[in-house]
Amino acid sequence: MTAANTKGSPCAPPRRVLAIWLARLAIDRWRRHRPAPEGHAPLEGAGEDDAPVALITETAHGPRIAATNHAAERHGVRAGTMLADARAVCPQIAVHPADPAGDLAFLERLAVWAQRWGPWSALDPPDGVIVDITGAAHLFGGERRLIGDAAAILAARGLTARIAIAPTAGAAWALAHHGPAQAIVAPDDDMPARLSQLPVAALRLDDDVLLVLRRLGLKRLGDLHGVGRDALTRRFRVRRSATANPLLRYDQLLGTVPEPLLPVVGETAPMVQRRLMEPIRHLPLLEIVLSDLAEEMMRLLEGKGRGARRLELGCWRVNGEMVGRRLELAAATRDAAHVCRLFTEKLDGIDAGFGIEMVRLTASWAEPLDFNQADLDTAAQEHGTSLAACVDRLTTRLGADAVRRPVPRASHVPERCVRWQAPLAPQPAAQAEMAFHARPLKLLDRAEQIAVVYETPDGLPRRFRWRGELHEVARAEGPERIAPEWWRERSTVRLRDYYRIEDSAGRRYWLYRDGIAGDGRGGPPAWYLHGIYP
Numbered sequence: 267m268t269a270a271n272t273k274g275s276p277c278a279p280p281r282r283v284l285a286i287w288l289a290r291l292a293i294d295r296w297r298r299h300r301p302a303p304e305g306h307a308p309l310e311g312a313g314e315d316d317a318p319v320a321l322i323t324e325t326a327h328g329p330r331i332a333a334t335n336h337a338a339e340r341h342g343v344r345a346g347t348m349l350a351d352a353r354a355v356c357p358q359i360a361v362h363p364a365d366p367a368g369d370l371a372f373l374e375r376l377a378v379w380a381q382r383w384g385p386w387s388a389l390d391p392p393d394g395v396i397v398d399i400t401g402a403a404h405l406f407g408g409e410r411r412l413i414g415d416a417a418a419i420l421a422a423r424g425l426t427a428r429i430a431i432a433p434t435a436g437a438a439w440a441l442a443h444h445g446p447a448q449a450i451v452a453p454d455d456d457m458p459a460r461l462s463q464l465p466v467a468a469l470r471l472d473d474d475v476l477l478v479l480r481r482l483g484l485k486r487l488g489d490l491h492g493v494g495r496d497a498l499t500r501r502f503r504v505r506r507s508a509t510a511n512p513l514l515r516y517d518q519l520l521g522t523v524p525e526p527l528l529p530v531v532g533e534t535a536p537m538v539q540r541r542l543m544e545p546i547r548h549l550p551l552l553e554i555v556l557s558d559l560a561e562e563m564m565r566l567l568e569g570k571g572r573g574a575r576r577l578e579l580g581c582w583r584v585n586g587e588m589v590g591r592r593l594e595l596a597a598a599t600r601d602a603a604h605v606c607r608l609f610t611e612k613l614d615g616i617d618a619g620f621g622i623e624m625v626r627l628t629a630s631w632a633e634p635l636d637f638n639q640a641d642l643d644t645a646a647q648e649h650g651t652s653l654a655a656c657v658d659r660l661t662t663r664l665g666a667d668a669v670r671r672p673v674p675r676a677s678h679v680p681e682r683c684v685r686w687q688a689p690l691a692p693q694p695a696a697q698a699e700m701a702f703h704a705r706p707l708k709l710l711d712r713a714e715q716i717a718v719v720y721e722t723p724d725g726l727p728r729r730f731r732w733r734g735e736l737h738e739v740a741r742a743e744g745p746e747r748i749a750p751e752w753w754r755e756r757s758t759v760r761l762r763d764y765y766r767i768e769d770s771a772g773r774r775y776w777l778y779r780d781g782i783a784g785d786g787r788g789g790p791p792a793w794y795l796h797g798i799y800p
Contacts (some may be wrong), residue, residue: 275353279400279431279435279599280433281400281407281434281435281454281521282397282400282401282403282431282433282453283397283398283399283431283432283434283435283437284383284384284396284398284399284412284413284415284416284429284430284438285390285394285395285396285429285430285431285432285435285438285441285442286376286380286394286395286396286420286427286428286429287394287396287426287427287428287429287439287442287443288373288376288391288393288394288395288425288426289393289426289427289428290335290426291333291369291372291373291393291425292321292333292364292366293319293333293334293335294323294424294425294426295365295368296319296365297424298424300702303448303470304767316337317337317358317360318334318335318337318338318340318341318343318356318358318359318360319331319334319335319359319360319361319362319638320332320333320335320343320349320352320360320361321334321361321363321364321365322349322361322363322798323363323364323366327348328350329349329361329602330348330349331343331344331346331347331352331365332345333364334765336723337674338352338356338359339799340358341355341358341359342355343355343359345496349679351363355482357360362470366392368394369393370391370392371396373391373392373394373395374389374530375390377395378530378531378532380395380397380416381397381532383397383399383402383406383412383415384397384398384399384400385400385402385661386398386529386530387529387530388435388527388529389528390439394433394439394442396438396439396527399412404608408624409431409450412430412431413429413430413448413450414448415572416429417429417448425638428443428447429442429448430445430448430449430450430451431449431451432449432450432451432452432455432457433453433519433521434518434519434520434521435525435527436470436515436519436520437451437457437461437519437520438526440461440464440469440470440487440519440654441461441464443466443467443468444468444684445461445464446466446664455471455544457485457519457520458496458520458623459740461519462486462488462491463486463488464486465485465486465487466479466485466487466489466490466512468487468519468589469487469512469515469516469519470489470508470515471508471510471515472509472510473504475511475512478501479512487516487519490512490516494539496512498513499513500650508525511606511730517740535628535629535630535632536563536567536570536572536629537626537627537628537633538559538562538627539559539624539625539626540555540558540559540624540625540626541623541624542555542622542624544620544621545583545584545618545620545623546621546622547618547619547620547621547622548618548790549614550614552581552613552616552618552622552625553606553613554608555608556579556606556613556627557602557606557623559625559626559627560602560603560605560606560609561602562746563577563605563629564600564601564602565627565628566604567600568600570632571597571634571635571636571637572598572629572632572633572687573597573599573600573632573633573635574595574598574599574600574605574629574632575594575595575597575598575631575632575633576592576593576594576595576631577592577593577595577605577609577627577628577629577713578590578591578592578593578627578630579591579592579612579625579626579627580628581616581618581622581625581626582622582623582624583618583619583620583621583623584619584621584622584623584696585620587618589616589617591609591612591613591616593612593662593663594631594666595608595654595756597657598632598635598655599654599655599656602634604655604658604701604758607659608658608659608662611662612662639665643657657669657671666688669688670686670687670688671686671688672684673685673686673687674690675727677751678748678749678751679748679750679751680705680709680748680797681709681713704766705776705797706796706797706798706799706800707799707800708797708798708799709796709797710771710795710796710797710798712733713778713794713795713796714733714795715792715793715794716730716731716732716779716794717730717731718730718731718779718793720793722783723782723784724745724779724782724783726742726744726762726765727739727742727765727777727793728738729766730777730795732775737767737770737771737775738769738770738774739767739768739769740768740770741768742766742768743765743766743769744761744763744764744765744766745764745779746763746764747760747761747762747763747764748762748764748766756789758788759787760780760782760785760788760791761785761789762778762780763778763779763782764776764777764778764796765777765778765779766799773798774797774799775795775797775798776795776796776797776799777793777794777795777796778793778794779791779792780792780793780794
């Protein structure tokens with residue numbers, strides 16, 4: 267969106283913008299999702315300020331207060347202070363971890379939902395939403411009733427909101443944050459005069475710029491009228507960003523300079539459904555309907571270039587009750603037969619009652635999936651089941667907690683470089699695979715100590731004894747030195763020198779020397795066998 271001329275053109279209505287500021291977003295979300303005390307009903311917000319509560323974030327210097335409730339503010343606790351300082355002011359304060367990612371996700375959903383008041387909306391992070399309501403206020407009976415409707419709905423959902431309407435996004439933001447409650451600036455109002463008593467913080471500037479303006483004696487927007495633009499231009503000529511240039515922000519506030527905003531576009535989950543002419547009560551008929559829905563869903567996903575990771579099946583009985591089943595897949599797929607086969611094992615417990623009259627299939631989780639060559643797919647089906655399909659079958663039959671997959675971790679230590687997680691869990695981001703050296707396919711659960719004859723002090727091994735059997739070393743390669751991880755281990759941990767060994771019988775092993783002679787971290791080095799090559 268761009269803020270255009272507030273007067274508009276003869277053919278178009280004047281620009282109108284609704285700004286919503288969720289003044290206590292983090293605390294309001296915590297109140298809605300906090301667990302109830304043991305033995306009590308869920309808390310609904312009554313008595314929210316009975317005890318001081320603060321939400322904290324971890325910083326390099328320790329926990330810092332991110333948000334507080336009214337009770338904590340009455341005790342002198344403010345957002346931005348360190349937790350240690352807050353406890354000195356209010357020892358009985360209760361702290362909980364903040365959830366900035368959850369707050370942003372909630373704000374995105376709210377921005378899409380706020381399009382009920384206008385054709386499109388935009389995010390104003392971390393706690394605001396901008397809605398373009400141009401030409402839509404008459405649908406609610408005028409702007410005053412529209413702003414009252416928004417305030418009532420947000421309050422009913424436990425959100426503390428301040429709302430304003432103005433010709434530009436900057437003016438609406440300024441009034442929502444620093445103006446009177448539910449302020450409205452009409453299109454024909456003198457906007458500089460209406461906003462002259464607002465503080466300069468209403469320009470959405472950086473803290474250091476606000477400090478400079480206060481030192482210059484410019485504390486309100488009306489004070490900027492008494493200063494020439496040339497003087498302010500020279501003072502802030504090196505400021506290029508909008509948040510560091512008061513003149514640019516002031517022009518955006520008045521609408522003389524456009525302000526681009528990125529609209530939020532809601533994404534609808536792919537959904538297909540069937541309304542049956544006659545209710546069905548038998549499982550074979552439901553499987554036929556499911557097969558038709560699965561094929562239609564896969565065609566819909568193919569058109570979007572996506573594959574299903576989570577599918578939800580809903581069956582509505584004639585009495586209005588709904589019974590559902592959920593299916594999660596190990597990898598994105600557009601295989602309708604595979605989906606039907608997995609869903610069939612979940613349909614046995616469905617009670618049709620007097621009959622099912624509507625069936626709906628929704629892909630609540632979909633991921634991009636490239637197109638595959640049909641010849642390769644056919645060959646894969648002829649040679650056997652794919653790994654993803656096998657994981658899906660095992661997960662459906664044994665449960666999600668019974669199947670695990672290895673995931674690489676950022677560690678050079680062999681026993682720490684891999685961890686196990688559920689196949690449905692998202693894989694953590696990694697910069698690159700740590701494949702500097704070849705690793706054996708089989709690692710022992712615990713490295714076993716062996717006796718080794720080697721060239722001192724740090725030469726190659728010549729022979730070793732493992733599990734009572736003597737092995738003569740025919741070939742040896744190494745060492746590959748792995749230092750201890752100082753950030754998680756004590757200083758007495760010794761470094762390792764790994765060797766790839768082949769004995770006279772052609773068997774290959776992976777062993778290491780723990781420490782080197784004279785390193786000051788213990789006695790003579792010890793040898794261990796850690797892995798076996800195929």
